[in-house]
Amino acid sequence: MAPTRKKAAVRAPATTxxxxxxxxxSARDTMRKDAGMNGDLDRLPQLSWLLFLKAFEERVEEEGEALNPEGYRRAIEKPYxxxxxxxxPDLSGDELKTxxxxxxxPYLAGLDKNADRGAEDPRNVISLIFKDVVNRMQSGTLLRDLVDIVNKIHFVSHDDIHTMAFVYESILREMRDAAGDSGEFYTPRPVNRxxxxxxxxxxxESVLDPACGTGGFLVQAYEELKGQVKTETQQRQLHAGLRGIEKKxxxxxxxxxNLLLHGVDAPRLRRxxxxxxxxxxxxxxxxxxVxxxxxxxxxxxxxxxxxxxxxxxxxxxxxxxLxxxxxxxxxxxxxxxxxxNGSLSADGENSIGVKIKKKLMKDCNLHTVVRLPQGVFAPYTAIPSNILFFEKTGPTQDVWFYEVPLPEGRRGYTKTKPQRFEEYGDCVAWWGGEKREGREVGERAWMVPxxxxIGQSFDLDIANPHVGDQLAHRTPEELVDELVKTETEILGLLEELRVGLEERK
Incomplete structure (x- = not known):
């Protein structure tokens, strides 16, 4: 039997x-007490779907009714x-869990049944989400405690939404940390920014991330474009233009x-x-x-x-x-x-990689390859990576390479010392704006016809040709100082690893 009791209407204080x-x-401490919760890969999804329902109620349903009292139809109907x-407060224990x-x-998962509606209808989003949602909490009493905590979080003002989005990003970071243990790596915010x-x-413009993960690129694109919005039509156009695909x-x-909290009411995501x-x-x-x-x-x-x-x-x-x-x-x-880097390297004249790079350079102008510093995705993987920028405007003539260095004195990144967006400042200054005007060869930049x-079997793993020159002009004292810095950095990383291992015990 669905709950029919009179509900409490108590508002929480301002959400700082x-x-x-x-x-x-408090929510995470509550979930830790439940026997059904096994680590953050269980706790964070549990908290997220409850937060989603609370945010959807206040951010979409209540706002929709306020704007159109007579004509708005709720996506979620009574008693759900x-x-x-x-x-x-009286719905608790086994009754709540049941x-x-x-x-x-099951009701939320079935919202798309017999539906003749557009892709932007929020019922489609809700249904897709809840087809895979499982309540993992075994204690209905603890579930009641968790719901009560979520009830104290409000999304009714823009300040509340902005604050919650900021806090939610910390949840996503920890979600990435937990996912890294199972082989999934997410893009650091400075990289997607x-x-x-x-x-x-x-x-x-339509913007797609076909491997959108937790939506970092789409949220960043929204933040980049929202300042250009002047009318409601443009707002709808912006929301409709952000598209993502994620299979998990x-x-x-x-x-x-993530998108809902940043103001996109019906995210155009496909699972x-x-x-x-x-x-x-x-x-x-x-x-x-893309x-x-x-x-x-x-x-x-x-x-x-x-x-x-x-x-x-x-x-x-x-x-x-690709x-x-x-x-x-x-x-x-x-x-x-x-x-x-492995995707850039030459791997045989008739390999699939060579064929795809040939297609890339024939169909598109591969104008820039940004070589990322070692360890950007640390501590999850040390695989060296690059960003390829290209336009579907005809064949490539020249490829510019830019190497983003590690900060002075650093030999890598860690969870506690990740990359900062400011480290891309020199590259942005060199870029030459939207038309890439005035680019020059320098210590970190080089151009390859x-x-x-093509003559080197489409090998794009081209090292900075100026590195040797830099080493040749350094004094013995500078080289010794560099070795000392390296050893100090290694010791610091080992100490951080030791602390992390102790915390896992």
Whole structure:
């Protein structure tokens, strides 16, 4: 039986950042007591779907009714609205757990049934999210305690939303930390901010991340473009233009929540295999901009591989993403994509990698390769990576390379000392604006003609030619100082590793 009791209507105090941080800590402490919660990979999704429902109630449903009292139709109907069950202090224990498991989650998962509506309808988003949601809490009493804590978080003002988004980003960072243990790596914010900024986005353009994870690129694109919005029509245009694909349910939930908190009421996210989605896309689904950090080093299922032309079939995920993106871009479209050094290297004249790089340089102007400093994705992987910027405007003539150095005195990054966005400042100054005017060869920048790359079997793993010159002109004292700095940095990293190992005990 669904709950029918009178609900409490108690508002929490103003949600300051410190108060939100305290509430989130209380929520996680509560979940730690429950036997069904096994680490953050269980606790964070549990908290996220509850936060999603609370945010959706206040950010979408209540605002919609306020703006259109007569004509607004709620996506979630009685008795499944947050205010119908979550604010009822008497609904607890096994009764609450049964309601959530047997009625609420199945209802939300089935919201897309017999639906004849557009992709922007929020019921589609809710349904996709809750098809994979499981209430992992075994204690209905602890679940009641957790819901009561979430009830104290409010999203009714822009300040509240901004504050919650800030705190939620800390949850996402910890989610990334937990996911790193299971082999999933997310793009550091300075990297996606740099990629978005140097893509020079314009209002009205469609922006796709086909491996959107928790939505970092899409949120950054939204933040970049929202200042250009002047009308409600432009606002709707911006929301509709941000598109993501994610095949795993947990990142999909987190991305939906992330975009919702940043003001995108009905995120245009699809939960499916992006490679198949892009292969099956219609001409009308092509996009202006792709911003992505696709998975690399993995292997795809044979059914996915067989969806590609015979000459381009490979199980290497990064190659399949790059090939698909080339087809997904409109003529004149552009892309910024993270790829590992191994994808840039020459690997045999008739290899799939060479064929795809040949297609890239034939169809597109690969104008810039930014070589990222060692350890940007630390501590999860030490694989050296690069950002490729290209436009679908015709064949490549020259490729500019820019090497972003580590900060002075550093030999890598850690969880506690990650990369900062300011480290891209010199590269941004060198870039030359949207038209890339006035670029010059320098200590960190060099240009390679396309003919040379083609003649070397499309090898793009081209080292900075100025590094040798730098070493040749250094004094013995400078070299010794460098060795001392290196040893000090290594000792610091080892100490941090030791502390981390002790904390895991």
């Amino acid at each position: 950042q410190a108060r939100l941080a305290s509430l989130i800590k 609205r947050w205010t119908d069950w979550a604010t009822d 309601f959530v498991n047997v009625q609420l989650i 740099f990629m978005v900024q140097q893509s020079f986005l314009k209002l009205g 349910p947990l990142p999909y939930l987190l991305a939906s929540m 499916e295999n992006a490679l198949l989605a892009m292969r099956n896309a219609q001409a009308a689904e092509k996009v202006d901009v 911003l992505t950090n696709p998975p690399f080093g993995g292997e795809e299922e044979s059914t996915v591989v067989q969806a590609f032309p015979d000459a381009f079939q490979t199980q290497e995920t990064a190659w399949l993403f 090939y698909s993106i080339l087809d997904q871009l409109k003529l004149g479209g552009r892309c910024a994509i993270v790829l590992p 396309a003919a040379r790359i």
